Amino acid sequence: MKTHKKKIWIDLDNSPHVPFFKPIIEELEKRGYSFTITARDCFQVCGLADLLRLPYNRIGRHYGKNRVMKVIGLAIRALQLAPTVLSEKPALALSHGSRSQLIIARLLGVPSTLIFDYEHAQWLPFAYPDTVIVPEVIPDDAIKQRFSRIGRYPGIKEDVYVPRFKPLNGILSELGITTEEVVVTIRPPATEAHYHRPQSDELFSAVMQRLTALSDTRLIVLPRNGDQEATVRAAWSSLIDTGKIIIPPKVIDGLNLIWHSDLVISGGGTMNREAAALGVPVYSIFRGQMGTVDEYLANCGRLVLLQSIEDIENKLHICKWNRPAHPGSDSPEALGTIIDELVSIMEHR
Numbered sequence: 354m355k356t357h358k359k360k361i362w363i364d365l366d367n368s369p370h371v372p373f374f375k376p377i378i379e380e381l382e383k384r385g386y387s388f389t390i391t392a393r394d395c396f397q398v399c400g401l402a403d404l405l406r407l408p409y410n411r412i413g414r415h416y417g418k419n420r421v422m423k424v425i426g427l428a429i430r431a432l433q434l435a436p437t438v439l440s441e442k443p444a445l446a447l448s449h450g451s452r453s454q455l456i457i458a459r460l461l462g463v464p465s466t467l468i469f470d471y472e473h474a475q476w477l478p479f480a481y482p483d484t485v486i487v488p489e490v491i492p493d494d495a496i497k498q499r500f501s502r503i504g505r506y507p508g509i510k511e512d513v514y515v516p517r518f519k520p521l522n523g524i525l526s527e528l529g530i531t532t533e534e535v536v537v538t539i540r541p542p543a544t545e546a547h548y549h550r551p552q553s554d555e556l557f558s559a560v561m562q563r564l565t566a567l568s569d570t571r572l573i574v575l576p577r578n579g580d581q582e583a584t585v586r587a588a589w590s591s592l593i594d595t596g597k598i599i600i601p602p603k604v605i606d607g608l609n610l611i612w613h614s615d616l617v618i619s620g621g622g623t624m625n626r627e628a629a630a631l632g633v634p635v636y637s638i639f640r641g642q643m644g645t646v647d648e649y650l651a652n653c654g655r656l657v658l659l660q661s662i663e664d665i666e667n668k669l670h671i672c673k674w675n676r677p678a679h680p681g682s683d684s685p686e687a688l689g690t691i692i693d694e695l696v697s698i699m700e701h702r
Contacts, residue, residue: 359385362443362463363669365392365409365435369623371401372514372608373449380692391434391443393453397578400604410437412702413453415578429476431456444702447695449510454481460477466698468691470510471498471622471644472496485531486694490649505695508684509646511623511630516685518608518631525613526540526575528599535615535673537568541581542620542638553620556638557590559665560618565592569694572598573610618659622647629655631680636669685686 361381363374378388390407392398395415402409413433416426430453437603438446438461446458446465458465461481464519467482472495486504487496496503530536539560542553574590576582582600585593592598608627611617617628617635622644628635629650636657637647642657650656659665 357477359444359702360387360389360441361447361695361699362438362441362454363388363390364400364446364448364451364454365402366453367388367393367394368398368401369510370449370451371398371405371407373510375405376688377408377516377691377695379652380688381695384692386694389437389443391437391536393430393451397586397604404456404604404606412437417552426451427456435461440449445699446618447452450474450528452480455482464596464702466695468510470526471645472640472672473644477694486691488646491645492619493644504691504698506551506684506687506690506694508687509626509650511626512684512687512689513691514688515627515630516688518612518680520521520612520680521606523607524605524609528601529596530571530599533569536613536625536669537564537570538573538574538575538610538617539564539619540548540575540615540619540624541585543577544581552640553638555642556662557660558621558667560638560659561589563665565589565597567671571596574598574600575607576600577621589597601666612680614677616671618669625656626650630676630683634670634674637683653692 365374376382390409391412392402392409393413394411399411413430416422434457435455438457443463446454446463448454449468455465456475465482466484466486468486470488472491476498481498482500484502484504485500486506488509489505489507503658525536541557563573574585576585585600589598593600607624612631612632613629614633617624617633618638619625620638622639625635625637636659638659647656651658657668
């Protein structure tokens with residue numbers, strides 16, 4: 354029986370982190386590690402954690418799009434995290450991009466590991482992780498910072514949890530959608546992110562205009578926050594009233610919705626990559642600096658980039674998807690590789 358029981362602190366800073374860390378936590382618990390989990394109250398992070406039955410401490414919130422307020426918010430949340438760190442005394446701080454965690458971990462001397470898959474994310478000069486884990490497709494020369502250790506895993510981060518996904522029928526009927534209709538799931542651009550570009554908003558509007566003009570399509574729109582939902586409702590209120598556009602009233606299983614969609618269109622990264630991992634036709638309207646992972650998926654034909662209004666007319670194919678019997682994954686070994694890397698990091702503490 355393992356007795357080391359080293360504690361890992363995971364900070365869930367954004368909604369994609371919840372399904373990603375669920376299997377990692379389960380596998381590391383089997384190896385004798387314990388956890389303390391904190392979650393930021395924004396972007397449905399806490400709702401998803403509740404849905405997946407992850408215990409957590411709700412700490413901090415989002416401070417909006419303004420850059421000054423973002424920096425202030427990072428500092429405030431870092432200080433809010435301090436009591437948890439001091440009381441739990443973790444051996445490792447682990448996240449998929451929590452800047453607040455990196456700040457307080459550095460200040461309190463807690464070793465940190467960051468898993469990331471977008472090499473163009475902005476770094477804070479005083480809050481670097483000690484070690485990082487990245488997809489194999491990101492080359493060394495794309496990582497500008499120096500770290501004491503760079504671990505790698507095959508495939509994409511969505512391959513960590515997609516292999517465990519089991520589809521559940523009934524999600525479309527619950528939303529009032531028939532099997533004859535073409536189901537399009539749409540995620541608007543991340544308007545509050547530092548990488549956001551106005552061109553993404555223009556493409557989103559053009560996509561909505563084209564899709565709403567078709568008689569056999571139903572649009573499921575997944576706003577990122579309350580402000581964005583209000584914007585969508587104001588712009589397309591009549592189509593929401595008729596049910597042409599559906600905004601789910603509660604947090605739903607994103608993978609299950611993607612699997613039962615005929616195509617996915619997103620202005621961000623995770624939903625696009627989840628669809629690619631499941632094999633669902635997927636289109637990106639992201640117009641920030643393209644990351645290596647998305648370039649890799651586009652080159653493999655698993656993701657179509659819509660970079661102009663003309664692309665929406667010429668590249669966007671709106672039709673029923675010939676869904677296979679079961680979802681698959683190109684890199685089912687991604688989870689095991691990350692687990693081995695984390696165990697190695699922990700055992701060298």
